[in-house]
Amino acid sequence: MQLKSLRLFMAVAETGSFVAAANQLHTVQSNVTAHIKKLEEELGVQLLQRAGRVRPTSAGLALVEYAERILTAHDEAVSLFKGQEKACGRLRIGAMETTTALRLPPILAAYHAAQPDVDIQIKTGPTAELVELLLNGQVDCVFVAGRLEHGRYHLLKAFSERLILVGSTPMTKMPSSQALLTSAFLAFRQGCSYRQRIELLLASYGVNAGRIFEFGSLDAMLGCVAAGMGYTVLPRGTVEAHQHRFGIHTLELPTSIANVDTYFVAPEPESWTPALASFADTLRDALVVDEPQLTAS
């Protein structure tokens, strides 16, 4: 069975005429006859009654219902990829907790304004988990810290974060090795790239296995830091956004450790849906606007 045959059949059923159906679908009457005939042969049923008026038999009416479902689904599928100007469907984005909280909102707002028909789904998680999601096709794109070593992926440097040390008391210089060793560190669960930075930081101070507590949410983590539970390392912007809510203090870290780039990672552009392509556009636009601020900070 051909989709084209179903289209012609529907046109005949609606117009009640082979000639009209042929004109409507830009072909000739003999082809309509041939398609309908083939359909009827395939299904072993007479679909149309040709006595004077052409009208569907009850078998034909039954087919109409299914043909509508089939053709509607087909049209939707095509418009998913060929939607003229306005994308539709679904966009699944993976991002780190900090990125989601601080960087995504304005971009998502702009995107939603541009593409109101796209369902947006955000999955948050640590970098390693996000990469896994992307590789498994469970998300369409991710924002992760650090370049993705995997080949065949589209990379775009999205945000430059500067990590700072966060603690519950004012700090003017780096805590001593001894202090670091006896303090706890609070980090996102295994896989978070910021956590790697914490371990790098500790290592640079000759401290190996500080106690690290794992957290799943930013609020919980900052709350515990404020309560004097220990230190954490977070992007400056994230901390500043929450600083008024918690009694926390910060300290600059050495540049080599502090600077972390967040990349937008997606498969090759050839496999992008219009929804994803449009998101990449929105993202690029937003970055051009923000770029001066980022470099100035």
Added chain:
Amino acid sequence: MQLKSLRLFMAVAETGSFVAAANQLHTVQSNVTAHIKKLEEELGVQLLQRAGRVRPTSAGLALVEYAERILTAHDEAVSLFKGQEKACGRLRIGAMETTTALRLPPILAAYHAAQPDVDIQIKTGPTAELVELLLNGQVDCVFVAGRLEHGRYHLLKAFSERLILVGSTPMTKMPSSQALLTSAFLAFRQGCSYRQRIELLLASYGVNAGRIFEFGSLDAMLGCVAAGMGYTVLPRGTVEAHQHRFGIHTLELPTSIANVDTYFVAPEPESWTPALASFADTLRDALVVDEPQLTAS
């Protein structure tokens, strides 16, 4: 876009291999490549990632969802007509009130036992209305009294009813013209063929315009007859089935007026769905069994 292309695409997505998909659908690998390539060109999107493992891109995964819907609907439509042995779908039957009450139950039971996957819908109404429904394709078949004059329809004499006069008092002979003229007659609403018989009966007694009350249900009608409201004319079997519930009495009518055949009417067999074809089989079987009783009565 071709249904075949979607089938191949799904097979590739499932098996993760062009060769496997080709074998599964009994074709060769080069054709799978060609179909997928054409699909990708039509949609302007890369659907499959060929790096080592063949796996759908996120665009491909999006298409998978729609392809499933399309192919499922298609398969259902085909099985509607090509269902091997067991029909499915829907069967809409139109029948007169009396036929529905008296004749259909055993046939429907047998049919449902044979074809449990078919949804049965019964519409009751007077003959003229049923014919209209059939002509409009709102039912698949009807049981009506008298031959349908319309051409191009399949006719099967299903039941022979013998009409009798029903009244509230014992009758040994036909009421006088005077009695008929002053009595009311109760009938189904306009279009019922039994009603025509009533008018024929009255005419044969030289009575022209007796009062005729219209009813929509058998129970209401018999109840009113029992209450002495007037006479009615109904199939003997129908009356006998209800006689114990109502205080009603009957009288044989002249054969020329009394005998009414109920016909099974459907469009030409070429346009029958398997559900309808199977119902016709069931009906024929039931009639063969009942025939001796019918002729004996």
Added chain:
DNA sequence: TAGGGCTATCTCAAAAAAAGATAGTAGCGA
């Protein structure tokens, strides 16, 4: 009864699909 509008059928050319053959590529193990 003639004419207009409709569908079925036939035919031919063009397009498309199927199948086979071959070349190129990635992954795997020695």
Added chain:
DNA sequence: TCGCTACTATCTTTTTTTGAGATAGCCCTA
């Protein structure tokens, strides 16, 4: 690192299907 294997892409040929035109037959209407 070198084949070996299994896979996909491409090219070619053959077969099938499709599209469009021409024509014949049918039904309805005037």
